[in-house]
Amino acid sequence: MSHPDRDGDPADPRSRSGEAASASGVHAGPGRVLLILSQEQVAALRAVLEGYRAYAFCQLLPTTERNERLRQTQRLLGWLHELAPPPGSQCWLSLLPDERGSLQHVLQVIREQPALRDRWRRELQVLAPLFGWEDGSS
Protein backbone atom coordinates (compact mmCIF):
# COMPACT_ATOMS: atom_id res chain seq x y z
CA MET A 1 0.00 0.00 0.00
CA SER A 2 1.43 3.37 -0.86
CA HIS A 3 1.02 6.12 1.65
CA PRO A 4 1.27 9.87 1.39
CA ASP A 5 3.15 9.98 4.64
CA ARG A 6 5.69 7.74 6.34
CA ASP A 7 3.10 7.22 9.02
CA GLY A 8 0.95 5.46 6.56
CA ASP A 9 -2.56 6.50 5.95
CA PRO A 10 -4.20 6.74 9.32
CA ALA A 11 -7.61 7.26 7.81
CA ASP A 12 -7.50 4.14 5.69
CA PRO A 13 -10.33 1.98 6.99
CA ARG A 14 -8.30 -1.10 6.10
CA SER A 15 -5.65 -0.14 8.60
CA ARG A 16 -7.71 0.41 11.68
CA SER A 17 -4.89 -0.79 13.77
CA GLY A 18 -5.38 -0.38 17.41
CA GLU A 19 -9.06 0.15 16.92
CA ALA A 20 -10.12 0.00 20.42
CA ALA A 21 -13.29 -0.83 22.07
CA SER A 22 -14.52 -2.23 25.24
CA ALA A 23 -16.05 -5.58 25.63
CA SER A 24 -16.83 -7.86 22.77
CA GLY A 25 -16.35 -7.62 19.06
CA VAL A 26 -12.67 -6.86 19.00
CA HIS A 27 -10.30 -9.49 17.79
CA ALA A 28 -6.58 -9.48 17.63
CA GLY A 29 -6.47 -10.31 13.94
CA PRO A 30 -3.41 -11.48 12.04
CA GLY A 31 -0.25 -10.16 13.57
CA ARG A 32 -2.01 -8.00 16.11
CA VAL A 33 -1.66 -8.06 19.82
CA LEU A 34 -4.50 -7.44 22.19
CA LEU A 35 -3.67 -5.62 25.37
CA ILE A 36 -6.25 -5.99 28.07
CA LEU A 37 -6.15 -2.94 30.28
CA SER A 38 -7.82 -1.91 33.47
CA GLN A 39 -8.99 1.67 33.77
CA GLU A 40 -6.07 2.34 36.06
CA GLN A 41 -3.67 0.96 33.47
CA VAL A 42 -5.21 3.09 30.74
CA ALA A 43 -4.63 6.17 32.88
CA ALA A 44 -1.08 5.08 33.70
CA LEU A 45 -0.24 4.41 30.07
CA ARG A 46 -1.60 7.78 29.02
CA ALA A 47 0.40 9.55 31.70
CA VAL A 48 3.60 7.77 30.74
CA LEU A 49 3.19 8.35 27.01
CA GLU A 50 2.28 12.02 27.47
CA GLY A 51 5.28 12.38 29.74
CA TYR A 52 7.61 10.70 27.27
CA ARG A 53 6.35 12.98 24.54
CA ALA A 54 7.01 16.08 26.61
CA TYR A 55 10.43 14.75 27.49
CA ALA A 56 11.29 14.02 23.84
CA PHE A 57 10.19 17.47 22.70
CA CYS A 58 12.38 19.10 25.32
CA GLN A 59 15.40 16.83 25.38
CA LEU A 60 15.87 15.21 21.99
CA LEU A 61 16.96 17.06 18.88
CA PRO A 62 14.65 16.55 15.91
CA THR A 63 15.74 13.54 13.93
CA THR A 64 13.90 11.18 11.66
CA GLU A 65 13.96 8.51 14.34
CA ARG A 66 12.75 10.83 17.10
CA ASN A 67 9.97 12.12 14.90
CA GLU A 68 8.84 8.65 13.93
CA ARG A 69 8.80 7.66 17.59
CA LEU A 70 6.81 10.76 18.48
CA ARG A 71 4.26 10.09 15.77
CA GLN A 72 3.83 6.52 16.97
CA THR A 73 3.42 7.74 20.53
CA GLN A 74 0.84 10.25 19.35
CA ARG A 75 -1.05 7.52 17.54
CA LEU A 76 -1.03 5.30 20.63
CA LEU A 77 -2.34 8.20 22.67
CA GLY A 78 -5.11 8.57 20.13
CA TRP A 79 -6.20 5.00 20.66
CA LEU A 80 -6.02 5.39 24.42
CA HIS A 81 -8.14 8.54 24.36
CA GLU A 82 -10.74 6.78 22.24
CA LEU A 83 -11.15 3.83 24.57
CA ALA A 84 -14.75 3.77 25.59
CA PRO A 85 -15.53 3.25 29.24
CA PRO A 86 -15.82 -0.49 29.61
CA PRO A 87 -18.99 -2.17 30.72
CA GLY A 88 -16.84 -4.36 32.92
CA SER A 89 -13.59 -3.25 34.38
CA GLN A 90 -11.32 -3.71 31.38
CA CYS A 91 -10.59 -2.21 27.97
CA TRP A 92 -9.09 -3.88 24.94
CA LEU A 93 -6.41 -2.30 22.84
CA SER A 94 -5.54 -3.98 19.56
CA LEU A 95 -2.07 -3.09 18.32
CA LEU A 96 -0.16 -3.84 15.17
CA PRO A 97 3.32 -5.23 15.70
CA ASP A 98 5.01 -1.88 14.97
CA GLU A 99 2.73 -0.13 17.43
CA ARG A 100 3.44 -2.74 20.04
CA GLY A 101 7.16 -2.40 19.30
CA SER A 102 6.98 1.35 19.59
CA LEU A 103 5.16 1.13 22.89
CA GLN A 104 7.75 -1.26 24.24
CA HIS A 105 10.58 0.97 23.06
CA VAL A 106 9.14 4.02 24.80
CA LEU A 107 8.57 2.08 28.01
CA GLN A 108 12.08 0.69 27.80
CA VAL A 109 13.56 4.20 27.43
CA ILE A 110 11.66 5.33 30.50
CA ARG A 111 12.61 2.31 32.58
CA GLU A 112 16.27 2.65 31.71
CA GLN A 113 16.59 6.31 32.68
CA PRO A 114 16.55 6.80 36.44
CA ALA A 115 15.03 10.29 36.33
CA LEU A 116 12.18 9.17 34.09
CA ARG A 117 11.74 5.92 35.98
CA ASP A 118 11.44 7.80 39.26
CA ARG A 119 8.99 10.30 37.82
CA TRP A 120 6.59 7.59 36.68
CA ARG A 121 7.41 4.93 39.23
CA ARG A 122 3.80 4.52 40.32
CA GLU A 123 2.54 4.26 36.74
CA LEU A 124 5.21 1.72 35.88
CA GLN A 125 4.17 -0.37 38.84
CA VAL A 126 0.59 -0.29 37.62
CA LEU A 127 1.73 -1.37 34.14
CA ALA A 128 4.15 -4.06 35.30
CA PRO A 129 1.70 -6.99 35.19
CA LEU A 130 0.68 -6.03 31.67
CA PHE A 131 4.20 -6.28 30.33
CA GLY A 132 5.60 -8.94 32.62
CA TRP A 133 8.13 -6.78 34.42
CA GLU A 134 9.14 -8.76 37.40
CA ASP A 135 10.23 -6.11 39.86
CA GLY A 136 7.26 -3.90 39.20
CA SER A 137 9.12 -0.74 38.29
CA SER A 138 12.35 -1.34 36.51
Place this chain on the structure above:
Amino acid sequence: MGFWHHLFRKRRRAQARAASSPVPAGTTAAAEAPAAPEQAGPVPLTQRRYLDDIPYLLPKDPLEDQRLNYQHHALARTLSNHYLAPLTPGIRTILDVGTGTGIWAFEMQALFPHACIVGVDVSLQSLPQPVPPTCVFVRANVLEGLPFPDAQFCYTHQRLLVAAIPSRSWPGVVRELVRVTRPGGWIELLELSDVIQPAGPATRRLLDWFTGISQQLGFEMAVLRQLGELLQQAGCVEVTSQDIPVPLGRWAGAAGQLLLTDVLHGLGALKDSYCARTTTPPAVVDAMLQEAAQEWEQQQARYVFHAAYGRRPQP
Protein backbone atom coordinates in the same frame (compact mmCIF):
# COMPACT_ATOMS: atom_id res chain seq x y z
CA MET B 1 -13.28 49.74 15.76
CA GLY B 2 -11.84 53.17 16.31
CA PHE B 3 -8.57 51.78 17.56
CA TRP B 4 -8.13 49.53 14.55
CA HIS B 5 -8.98 52.29 12.08
CA HIS B 6 -6.39 54.42 13.81
CA LEU B 7 -3.85 51.61 13.73
CA PHE B 8 -4.33 50.84 10.07
CA ARG B 9 -4.36 54.44 9.00
CA LYS B 10 -0.92 54.47 10.59
CA ARG B 11 0.01 51.36 8.66
CA ARG B 12 -1.00 52.88 5.36
CA ARG B 13 1.03 55.97 6.17
CA ALA B 14 3.89 53.71 7.10
CA GLN B 15 3.73 51.96 3.78
CA ALA B 16 4.47 55.21 2.10
CA ARG B 17 7.72 55.61 3.97
CA ALA B 18 11.08 54.37 3.03
CA ALA B 19 11.92 51.02 4.29
CA SER B 20 14.14 48.40 5.41
CA SER B 21 16.69 45.77 4.77
CA PRO B 22 16.56 42.02 4.68
CA VAL B 23 17.17 39.56 7.40
CA PRO B 24 20.75 38.86 8.38
CA ALA B 25 22.96 37.09 5.96
CA GLY B 26 23.85 33.45 6.27
CA THR B 27 20.40 32.20 7.07
CA THR B 28 19.68 30.03 4.10
CA ALA B 29 18.17 26.66 4.70
CA ALA B 30 19.87 23.33 4.55
CA ALA B 31 20.11 21.71 1.16
CA GLU B 32 17.35 19.22 1.75
CA ALA B 33 15.02 21.78 3.18
CA PRO B 34 12.31 23.50 1.18
CA ALA B 35 13.31 26.72 -0.49
CA ALA B 36 13.73 29.55 1.97
CA PRO B 37 11.82 32.73 1.36
CA GLU B 38 13.69 34.63 -1.29
CA GLN B 39 15.11 37.95 -0.45
CA ALA B 40 17.71 38.97 -2.95
CA GLY B 41 18.03 42.45 -1.55
CA PRO B 42 16.27 45.03 0.55
CA VAL B 43 12.53 44.92 0.12
CA PRO B 44 11.13 48.38 0.63
CA LEU B 45 8.04 48.55 2.80
CA THR B 46 6.26 50.12 -0.11
CA GLN B 47 6.66 46.81 -1.89
CA ARG B 48 5.11 44.78 0.90
CA ARG B 49 1.36 44.47 0.85
CA TYR B 50 -0.80 44.47 3.97
CA LEU B 51 -4.45 43.76 4.54
CA ASP B 52 -6.46 46.89 5.02
CA ASP B 53 -8.62 47.36 8.09
CA ILE B 54 -7.68 43.99 9.53
CA PRO B 55 -5.61 43.73 12.69
CA TYR B 56 -2.91 41.59 11.13
CA LEU B 57 0.64 42.74 11.68
CA LEU B 58 2.41 40.71 9.01
CA PRO B 59 2.41 41.38 5.28
CA LYS B 60 0.06 39.53 2.97
CA ASP B 61 2.03 39.10 -0.21
CA PRO B 62 3.86 36.40 -2.18
CA LEU B 63 7.03 36.74 -0.12
CA GLU B 64 5.11 36.23 3.11
CA ASP B 65 3.20 33.32 1.55
CA GLN B 66 6.53 31.74 0.75
CA ARG B 67 7.63 32.21 4.36
CA LEU B 68 4.42 30.65 5.65
CA ASN B 69 4.94 27.55 3.53
CA TYR B 70 8.52 27.37 4.67
CA GLN B 71 7.39 27.74 8.28
CA HIS B 72 4.97 24.88 7.79
CA HIS B 73 7.81 22.57 6.81
CA ALA B 74 10.02 23.84 9.62
CA LEU B 75 7.29 23.10 12.16
CA ALA B 76 6.53 19.68 10.77
CA ARG B 77 10.21 18.78 11.02
CA THR B 78 10.58 20.03 14.58
CA LEU B 79 7.20 18.98 15.98
CA SER B 80 7.25 15.63 14.18
CA ASN B 81 3.79 15.98 12.69
CA HIS B 82 1.24 18.45 11.38
CA TYR B 83 -0.80 18.23 14.56
CA LEU B 84 -0.33 17.43 18.22
CA ALA B 85 -3.75 16.27 19.36
CA PRO B 86 -4.21 12.50 19.70
CA LEU B 87 -6.38 12.11 16.63
CA THR B 88 -7.62 8.79 15.35
CA PRO B 89 -8.53 7.83 11.80
CA GLY B 90 -12.20 8.28 12.52
CA ILE B 91 -12.22 12.03 12.21
CA ARG B 92 -14.30 13.17 9.28
CA THR B 93 -14.41 16.95 9.52
CA ILE B 94 -11.44 19.22 10.15
CA LEU B 95 -11.36 23.00 10.40
CA ASP B 96 -8.22 25.09 9.95
CA VAL B 97 -8.61 28.63 11.24
CA GLY B 98 -6.20 31.13 9.70
CA THR B 99 -5.41 28.77 6.87
CA GLY B 100 -3.16 31.21 4.99
CA THR B 101 -1.70 29.43 1.97
CA GLY B 102 -3.72 26.32 2.76
CA ILE B 103 -0.64 24.16 2.97
CA TRP B 104 -1.64 22.65 6.33
CA ALA B 105 -5.09 21.78 5.01
CA PHE B 106 -3.71 20.14 1.88
CA GLU B 107 -1.23 18.06 3.80
CA MET B 108 -3.83 17.02 6.35
CA GLN B 109 -6.00 15.94 3.43
CA ALA B 110 -3.22 13.59 2.42
CA LEU B 111 -3.08 12.18 5.96
CA PHE B 112 -6.85 11.98 6.35
CA PRO B 113 -8.15 11.44 2.80
CA HIS B 114 -11.63 10.55 4.02
CA ALA B 115 -12.02 13.78 5.97
CA CYS B 116 -13.67 16.95 4.77
CA ILE B 117 -11.22 19.74 5.47
CA VAL B 118 -12.30 23.35 5.62
CA GLY B 119 -9.89 26.27 5.77
CA VAL B 120 -10.88 29.74 6.93
CA ASP B 121 -9.01 32.99 6.52
CA VAL B 122 -9.75 36.69 6.31
CA SER B 123 -8.22 36.63 2.85
CA LEU B 124 -8.05 33.75 0.40
CA GLN B 125 -5.54 35.47 -1.86
CA SER B 126 -2.67 33.33 -0.58
CA LEU B 127 -4.19 30.05 -1.74
CA PRO B 128 -2.61 28.40 -4.77
CA GLN B 129 -4.43 29.09 -8.00
CA PRO B 130 -6.40 27.29 -9.15
CA VAL B 131 -7.41 26.14 -5.72
CA PRO B 132 -7.11 22.33 -5.54
CA PRO B 133 -10.56 20.82 -5.06
CA THR B 134 -9.51 18.57 -2.20
CA CYS B 135 -10.32 21.13 0.48
CA VAL B 136 -12.93 23.81 0.97
CA PHE B 137 -11.97 27.36 1.78
CA VAL B 138 -14.17 30.03 3.26
CA ARG B 139 -13.41 33.68 3.75
CA ALA B 140 -14.22 34.70 7.30
CA ASN B 141 -12.73 36.58 10.18
CA VAL B 142 -12.61 34.59 13.38
CA LEU B 143 -12.65 37.86 15.32
CA GLU B 144 -16.16 38.39 14.00
CA GLY B 145 -17.30 34.79 14.49
CA LEU B 146 -17.10 31.71 12.32
CA PRO B 147 -19.81 31.16 9.70
CA PHE B 148 -20.64 27.63 10.82
CA PRO B 149 -23.38 26.17 12.97
CA ASP B 150 -22.51 24.68 16.33
CA ALA B 151 -20.74 21.33 16.60
CA GLN B 152 -19.66 20.86 12.99
CA PHE B 153 -16.07 19.70 13.21
CA CYS B 154 -14.32 16.71 14.74
CA TYR B 155 -11.09 18.65 14.99
CA THR B 156 -10.51 22.40 14.99
CA HIS B 157 -6.99 23.62 14.49
CA GLN B 158 -5.57 27.11 14.84
CA ARG B 159 -1.94 28.06 14.90
CA LEU B 160 0.36 31.04 14.75
CA LEU B 161 -2.27 33.74 14.81
CA VAL B 162 -0.46 35.80 17.43
CA ALA B 163 -0.11 38.63 14.94
CA ALA B 164 -3.78 38.49 14.05
CA ILE B 165 -5.62 38.21 17.36
CA PRO B 166 -5.39 41.07 19.85
CA SER B 167 -4.93 39.81 23.39
CA ARG B 168 -8.35 40.93 24.58
CA SER B 169 -9.97 38.88 21.79
CA TRP B 170 -8.39 35.53 22.67
CA PRO B 171 -11.05 34.26 25.10
CA GLY B 172 -13.83 34.95 22.60
CA VAL B 173 -11.91 33.37 19.75
CA VAL B 174 -11.27 30.19 21.72
CA ARG B 175 -14.94 30.01 22.72
CA GLU B 176 -15.81 30.28 19.04
CA LEU B 177 -13.46 27.43 18.15
CA VAL B 178 -15.07 25.28 20.82
CA ARG B 179 -18.56 26.21 19.64
CA VAL B 180 -18.01 24.87 16.13
CA THR B 181 -16.35 21.66 17.39
CA ARG B 182 -18.42 18.56 17.98
CA PRO B 183 -18.80 17.19 21.48
CA GLY B 184 -15.89 14.81 21.92
CA GLY B 185 -13.93 16.60 19.21
CA TRP B 186 -10.52 18.16 19.67
CA ILE B 187 -9.47 21.80 19.58
CA GLU B 188 -5.77 22.54 19.13
CA LEU B 189 -3.84 25.78 19.48
CA LEU B 190 -0.18 26.36 18.71
CA GLU B 191 1.58 29.69 19.10
CA LEU B 192 5.09 30.96 19.31
CA SER B 193 6.15 32.90 22.35
CA ASP B 194 8.41 35.71 23.40
CA VAL B 195 10.74 33.23 25.09
CA ILE B 196 14.08 32.11 23.75
CA GLN B 197 16.16 29.98 26.11
CA PRO B 198 18.84 30.75 27.06
CA ALA B 199 18.55 34.43 26.27
CA GLY B 200 21.70 36.51 26.24
CA PRO B 201 21.69 40.32 26.28
CA ALA B 202 21.24 40.68 22.51
CA THR B 203 18.33 38.27 22.51
CA ARG B 204 16.67 40.05 25.43
CA ARG B 205 17.12 43.40 23.70
CA LEU B 206 15.59 42.06 20.51
CA LEU B 207 12.64 40.43 22.23
CA ASP B 208 12.00 43.47 24.40
CA TRP B 209 11.86 45.68 21.33
CA PHE B 210 9.42 43.44 19.46
CA THR B 211 7.20 42.61 22.42
CA GLY B 212 7.13 46.23 23.56
CA ILE B 213 5.72 47.44 20.27
CA SER B 214 3.37 44.47 20.00
CA GLN B 215 2.03 45.37 23.42
CA GLN B 216 1.42 48.96 22.39
CA LEU B 217 -0.57 47.64 19.44
CA GLY B 218 -2.72 45.43 21.65
CA PHE B 219 -0.93 42.16 20.95
CA GLU B 220 0.10 40.84 24.35
CA MET B 221 2.38 37.84 24.12
CA ALA B 222 1.70 36.84 27.72
CA VAL B 223 -1.76 35.60 26.81
CA LEU B 224 -0.14 32.89 24.72
CA ARG B 225 1.21 31.25 27.86
CA GLN B 226 -2.38 30.56 28.87
CA LEU B 227 -3.65 28.61 25.89
CA GLY B 228 -4.54 25.65 28.08
CA GLU B 229 -6.37 27.87 30.56
CA LEU B 230 -8.26 29.48 27.70
CA LEU B 231 -9.42 26.07 26.52
CA GLN B 232 -10.47 25.13 30.04
CA GLN B 233 -12.32 28.42 30.48
CA ALA B 234 -14.13 27.68 27.23
CA GLY B 235 -15.31 24.39 28.71
CA CYS B 236 -12.80 21.93 27.29
CA VAL B 237 -11.78 18.78 29.09
CA GLU B 238 -8.73 16.51 28.81
CA VAL B 239 -6.67 19.64 28.20
CA THR B 240 -2.97 19.15 27.62
CA SER B 241 -0.68 22.18 27.66
CA GLN B 242 2.87 21.99 26.56
CA ASP B 243 5.77 24.35 26.12
CA ILE B 244 7.90 23.04 23.31
CA PRO B 245 11.42 24.45 23.20
CA VAL B 246 12.35 24.08 19.56
CA PRO B 247 16.07 24.17 18.65
CA LEU B 248 16.93 27.44 16.98
CA GLY B 249 20.07 27.68 14.88
CA ARG B 250 22.51 25.77 12.75
CA TRP B 251 23.90 24.14 15.90
CA ALA B 252 20.87 21.83 15.86
CA GLY B 253 21.29 20.62 12.29
CA ALA B 254 18.77 20.91 9.49
CA ALA B 255 15.73 21.34 11.71
CA GLY B 256 17.38 24.14 13.70
CA GLN B 257 18.44 25.81 10.48
CA LEU B 258 14.90 25.66 9.15
CA LEU B 259 13.49 27.35 12.21
CA LEU B 260 16.28 29.92 12.24
CA THR B 261 15.49 30.94 8.69
CA ASP B 262 11.81 31.14 9.46
CA VAL B 263 12.26 33.16 12.64
CA LEU B 264 14.62 35.63 11.01
CA HIS B 265 12.34 36.15 8.03
CA GLY B 266 9.30 36.42 10.29
CA LEU B 267 10.94 38.98 12.56
CA GLY B 268 12.25 40.71 9.46
CA ALA B 269 8.71 41.04 8.12
CA LEU B 270 7.48 42.38 11.48
CA LYS B 271 10.43 44.75 11.59
CA ASP B 272 9.32 46.38 8.35
CA SER B 273 5.99 47.12 9.91
CA TYR B 274 7.24 48.05 13.39
CA CYS B 275 10.07 50.37 12.34
CA ALA B 276 7.57 52.46 10.45
CA ARG B 277 5.76 53.05 13.74
CA THR B 278 8.81 54.00 15.76
CA THR B 279 11.94 56.04 15.51
CA THR B 280 14.12 52.94 15.42
CA PRO B 281 15.97 52.70 12.11
CA PRO B 282 15.69 49.33 10.39
CA ALA B 283 19.47 49.02 10.38
CA VAL B 284 19.47 49.03 14.19
CA VAL B 285 16.98 46.18 14.25
CA ASP B 286 19.01 44.29 11.67
CA ALA B 287 22.05 44.62 13.89
CA MET B 288 20.03 43.37 16.88
CA LEU B 289 18.88 40.39 14.82
CA GLN B 290 22.41 39.53 13.75
CA GLU B 291 23.77 39.77 17.27
CA ALA B 292 20.94 37.68 18.62
CA ALA B 293 21.41 35.04 15.92
CA GLN B 294 25.06 34.73 16.94
CA GLU B 295 23.99 34.20 20.54
CA TRP B 296 21.59 31.48 19.46
CA GLU B 297 24.44 29.56 17.90
CA GLN B 298 26.82 30.12 20.81
CA GLN B 299 24.29 29.27 23.48
CA GLN B 300 22.39 26.57 21.59
CA ALA B 301 19.16 28.44 22.01
CA ARG B 302 15.64 27.13 21.75
CA TYR B 303 12.54 29.05 20.76
CA VAL B 304 9.63 28.12 22.98
CA PHE B 305 6.32 27.34 21.36
CA HIS B 306 3.14 27.13 23.38
CA ALA B 307 0.74 24.36 22.49
CA ALA B 308 -2.51 23.19 23.98
CA TYR B 309 -5.25 20.87 22.94
CA GLY B 310 -8.42 19.77 24.60
CA ARG B 311 -11.77 18.22 23.99
CA ARG B 312 -15.22 19.65 23.86
CA PRO B 313 -17.06 17.65 26.50
CA GLN B 314 -19.84 15.26 25.68
CA PRO B 315 -23.19 16.56 26.86
